[in-house]
Amino acid sequence: MHSYTEENYLKALFNLANEKGEVSANELSKRLEIKMPTVNSMMKKLAEKKLVHYESYKPLRLTDKGKKEAGLIIRKHRLTEMFLVQVMEFGWEQVHEIAEQMEHLHAPDFFEKMDAMLGYPTIDPHGSPIPDKSGKISWKQYDKLSDCKAGDTVKLSAVINGTDDFFKFLNSRGLQLGVKIKIKSIEVFDKSMHVSYLKKANETLSHTVTERLLVEME
Amino acid sequence: MHSYTEENYLKALFNLANEKGEVSANELSKRLEIKMPTVNSMMKKLAEKKLVHYESYKPLRLTDKGKKEAGLIIRKHRLTEMFLVQVMEFGWEQVHEIAEQMEHLHAPDFFEKMDAMLGYPTIDPHGSPIPDKSGKISWKQYDKLSDCKAGDTVKLSAVINGTDDFFKFLNSRGLQLGVKIKIKSIEVFDKSMHVSYLKKANETLSHTVTERLLVEME
DNA sequence: CTAATAAGTTAGAATAATCTAACAAAATAT
DNA sequence: ATATTTTGTTAGATTATTCTAACTTATTAG
Numbered sequence: 172m173h174s175y176t177e178e179n180y181l182k183a184l185f186n187l188a189n190e191k192g193e194v195s196a197n198e199l200s201k202r203l204e205i206k207m208p209t210v211n212s213m214m215k216k217l218a219e220k221k222l223v224h225y226e227s228y229k230p231l232r233l234t235d236k237g238k239k240e241a242g243l244i245i246r247k248h249r250l251t252e253m254f255l256v257q258v259m260e261f262g263w264e265q266v267h268e269i270a271e272q273m274e275h276l277h278a279p280d281f282f283e284k285m286d287a288m289l290g291y292p293t294i295d296p297h298g299s300p301i302p303d304k305s306g307k308i309s310w311k312q313y314d315k316l317s318d319c320k321a322g323d324t325v326k327l328s329a330v331i332n333g334t335d336d337f338f339k340f341l342n343s344r345g346l347q348l349g350v351k352i353k354i355k356s357i358e359v360f361d362k363s364m365h366v367s368y369l370k371k372a373n374e375t376l377s378h379t380v381t382e383r384l385l386v387e388m389e
Numbered sequence: 390m391h392s393y394t395e396e397n398y399l400k401a402l403f404n405l406a407n408e409k410g411e412v413s414a415n416e417l418s419k420r421l422e423i424k425m426p427t428v429n430s431m432m433k434k435l436a437e438k439k440l441v442h443y444e445s446y447k448p449l450r451l452t453d454k455g456k457k458e459a460g461l462i463i464r465k466h467r468l469t470e471m472f473l474v475q476v477m478e479f480g481w482e483q484v485h486e487i488a489e490q491m492e493h494l495h496a497p498d499f500f501e502k503m504d505a506m507l508g509y510p511t512i513d514p515h516g517s518p519i520p521d522k523s524g525k526i527s528w529k530q531y532d533k534l535s536d537c538k539a540g541d542t543v544k545l546s547a548v549i550n551g552t553d554d555f556f557k558f559l560n561s562r563g564l565q566l567g568v569k570i571k572i573k574s575i576e577v578f579d580k581s582m583h584v585s586y587l588k589k590a591n592e593t594l595s596h597t598v599t600e601r602l603l604v605e606m607e
Numbered sequence: 608c609t610a611a612t613a614a615g616t617t618a619g620a621a622t623a624a625t626c627t628a629a630c631a632a633a634a635t636a637t
Numbered sequence: 638a639t640a641t642t643t644t645g646t647t648a649g650a651t652t653a654t655t656c657t658a659a660c661t662t663a664t665t666a667g
Contacts, residue, residue: 176654197614209655211616216653228615228662258476259502269496278487284477394624415644427625429646434623446632446645 173220175275178244179203180213181222182274184233185241193230242306247282248274249301253292254285294329294385313385316352317362317378324353325386337383345369352386391438393493396462397421398431399440400492402451403459411448460524465500466492467513467520472503475566481548481556512547531603534570535580535596542571543604555601563587570604 173181183202187194200210218225222237233241251270255261261269276282286292294300294313302308313328327350330337341347346368355365355373362378376384391399401420405412418428436443440455451459469488473479479487494500504510511527512518520526531546545568548559559565564586573583573591580596594602 174653195614196616200614205654206656207615208617208657213654255499259499259506261498261502265498269494269499272494272496273491276487276490278490280479280483281473281477281487284479288477392623413644414646418644423624424626425645426627426647431624 172277173222173240177213177217177220177222178240178275180210180217181233181237181241182244182248184223184231185238185245188233194232195230199231239306242302242308243304244274245308246302246304246306247276249295249299250282250285250289250292253289253295253301258285258288294331313387315382316354316364316376316384316386317382319354319386319388321354321356324351324389326351326389327384328387329385331383331385340380344374345371346384351389390495391440391458395431395435395438395440396458396493398428398435399451399455399459400462400466402441402449403456403463406451412450413448417449457524460520460526462492464520464522464524465494467517468500468503468507468510470513471507471510471519476503476506480560517547531605533600534572534582534594534602534604535599537572537604537606539572539574542569542607544569544607545602546605547603548601558598562592563589564602569607 180199180203183199184194187198187202191198196207196210196214200207203210214223214225214231217223217237221234222240224232224234248270251273252263252266255266255269256263292301293303293309300308314325315331316325316327319325327346327348329348330341350368352366352368355367357364362381364376364381366374366376368374398417398421401417402412405416405420409416414425414428414432418425421428432441432443432449435441435455439452440458442450442452466488469491470484473484473487474481510519518526532543534543534545537543545564545566547566548555568586570584570586573585575582580599582594582599584592584594586592
């Protein structure tokens with residue numbers, strides 16, 4: 172297995188690559204707050220382990236193996252955050268620090284149990300995807316419906332915090348994945364939305380609902 | 390703060406001291422599966438930090454500071470075990486490995502939340518006391534079930550000598566912490582007990598079992 | 608297109624935690 | 638009470654992760 176330290180390099184590489192495409196040693200150094208020569212030698216070490224493609228003076232890239240390992244760490248991080256918020260009732264602002272440590276636990280049963288307790292979520296409440304058990308991630312860009320504006324037409328693509336009650340509510344309104352929703356207007360005082368979809372010309376969705384619906388812009 | 394490694398030495402010292410009084414470097418070395426010279430230099434280091442009293446060729450002793458630090462680590466370990474069993478529904482035999490890692494997390498809020506969710510327990514699923522927030526242990530006095538008499542109603546509070554097999558046995562009989570047990574009668578010749586608990590009206594527990602179950606009188 | 612700046616590399620040292628080999632002290636066994 | 642065994646210590650090496658200083662390559666700004 173990989174050390175705590177190596178795991179942090181992998182995760183940082185993965186995140187930087189998703190934020191900006193190519194990753195330079197300098198960016199990685201700044202992100203980790205570790206000096207360049209240290210980063211440099213760690214890159215050579217990770218290249219030995221076939222986790223990183225390393226060539227002098229070229230940008231850094233994770234190998235497929237490296238991406239998988241990083242994905243699995245991020246999976247543990249995001250499952251932990253979900254668990255802390257939904258099961259232990261922490262606030263979202265409190266969970267990052269704890270997850271930052273728990274992502275390094277080697278405890279498959281523990282994370283599987285979390286996953287089950289959470290109903291096998293695929294995105295976290297910020298809309299970030301949770302990598303699957305093979306470390307793969309779907310990097311679709313979702314917006315919360317609540318962040319859209321009047322006039323937008325969007326496709327319902329995912330649901331945050333899918334409790335049974337919430338799914339029953341969605342079913343009763345005919346809101347299924349893939350439904351096209353047109354935003355007619357938004358109330359200022361409570362942010363509720365007047366929308367149309369399918370054969371319904373004018374339905375009202377509260378902010379509580381719209382911020383749990385993830386959509387893709389048309 | 391202390392390193393993961395230092396914490397493991399403190400914990401081992403604490404546990405050995407509670408098992409056998411004085412602790413020799415040799416015992417510590419065997420317990421941790423770390424060679425003597427390594428243990429020796431770590432003891433000097435911990436002595437520098439005022440966590441251990443170290444004198445050449447004398448037994449090892451934790452300082453009060455060392456006892457407190459060790460107690461807090463063990464607190465985290467036992468709260469974690471409790472949480473895994475009661476909230477996440479793990480079996481008693483599954484939780485040690487996970488707790489072994491989680492005891493090193495630096496996350497006060499996390500453990501306080503656990504503590505609250507568990508109702509501030511003072512004893513863990515293996516029957517060991519949970520140190521309080523200052524690292525101190527209160528040695529509450531439990532009775533062995535085998536020392537109770539017919540007619541008593543008691544609450545199962547802890548388990549002595551909890552091997553995997555024993556936990557499996559208890560699980561299979563539905564004997565979990567907190568269960569109320571009524572003693573219907575006791576066989577004279579082999580001291581086995583006829584008891585009722587939950588929906589079971591007449592179960593028989595051998596003396597081998599009853600002397601490992603710690604209970605509180607109602 | 609050079610000169611200056613930024614980024615990347617190499618070399619060498621420091622710290623933490625581990626080891627083996629060799630030696631010293633304490634405990635034990637005859 | 639002395640020889641043997643066990644336990645404890647010292648010395649020196651090894652690996653992982655980090656650093657600073659010095660040097661090289663690449664990029665950018667006149």
